[in-house]
Amino acid sequence: MTALALIHARFQITEIFRIPIAVVGSAFWPAASMLAFVVPFVGDEPVYATYATASMITFAVMNTNLFQYGIGVSEDRAQPWDPYVRTLPAGTAPRFAGRILTGLLMMAVSLIPVALIAALFTEASVTPVAFLLAVAVCAVISIPFILMGLSIGYALPSKAALVVAQILFLPLAFGGGLMTPPGGAPGFVENLAPYLPTGGAVRLMWAAVGDFPFDTGSMLALVAWTTLFGALAIWSYRRDEGRRFG
């Protein structure tokens, strides 16, 4: 079962890496945002640069997962290869696990440049323990966004998935306080942010890399979102039958 998951993952990864521009594309956007917004404005301030890097990493986690799964899955479903794979004698688990492994690798590809830019071109700094903690937090906060992407990908046709992912990602980023330093967002955002999935995720990141207080209410909201997206993803996966006609 796990061997089959690895085979599915390798198949998908090979497919992605044969078109290198797709890999470059997903790594480019978070790295460019770092260079355009974080390095020139808060690069000299150790505390702000660290928080801003944490925000940018959260942004990249949301961004890659929402698009990778939301659009990737829904485009895959439109290909005639997908219904064929469904006739192979494997359950849904290896396919799903393979997709998650592929997504984690793609996420790492987009996060590493962000971390490198922060280390080389800003005053941002973390202790080794905090760094490891941040890596663990990254894995944890990717779960709700993976599930959110999967819900979109399995529920919607690819054109609709693209629109929904694009409509969602900016309000989620801004509303969750990813664009502003901790406590620096407009009042209504400050009130709302802890209870959005992005807000919960970035608060956990801030707490991992700085002195930001751990917020129990916000964490409970994040767990609730994760459960909700999990249920949605399973529901839409089960009702999906690939293309409707054919």
Next chain:
Amino acid sequence: MIHARAESVTRRFGATIALDHVDFEVRRGEMVGLLGPNGAGKSTLVGLLTGSRRPTSGRVELCGGDPRDPASRRTLGVTPQETGLPASLRVGEVVDFVRAHFPDPLPRDELLDRFGLSDLIRRQTGGLSGGQRRRLAVALAFAGRPEIVFLDEPTTGLDVEARRALWESIREFHAGGGTVVLTSHYLEEIEALASRVVVLAQGRVLADDSVAAVRGLVGIRRISLTSAVPLTDFDFDGLVSVERAGDRVHLLTPDADRMVRTLVSHDVPFCDLEVRPTSLEEAFLAMTGKDAQ
């Protein structure tokens, strides 16, 4: 013993009914053709029997179980649509991926050799010709040493030699006890392999019979001629439909020879006589159009 079965199966897509109370049975070791024009419901029926779709109502069964249960699909082989092969992956990689799903797959080289793909092992599927892709698609159906295969137009678009070779390996599989379901919208393709044909049209089973009987049903010819006389005044036996475009009249009939003799014996004045086979689509259109009158 029944190898695959659909019992009073209905499948809707929103307001469209793709399959309407269809009954279909394949016995173990049988070779059956599933014939129908595009949109008849062939691929929907195959999708239900191979576990990629769920019926709206009715029951489907594969190897004695629910096709949606992976265990029922361990001895199943299906051809992917050859346009859907992952373009950036190599032939060998696609074959290995499919083989990895089965407990006792055919060795890769043996499979590639059998379908004449050995030289293409390092080629990306996106760079293959249509015929090579078709052969790869059929090869994938046999990768897991199946007991039952569903082949979708396995030889359409192949050159004569490749077609013969493919027919030979399908016959070999069948001779060894394998069950084969061939879908096609060419009777000729089914005729070469199967003796039983199930005809689907507009989501219903129109016929379940021998190739000869089905040929009589769908082997409609188009007789075109120019005549000043309105041919509709005659009572022709076996006339399926008449179309008139200016001076030109098109008569659709299963027996062109008899129709031409009738025209001659009635002293119908005509010139520029032409007799052509019709496509399955035309034949079905004519038949269902006649039913509606």
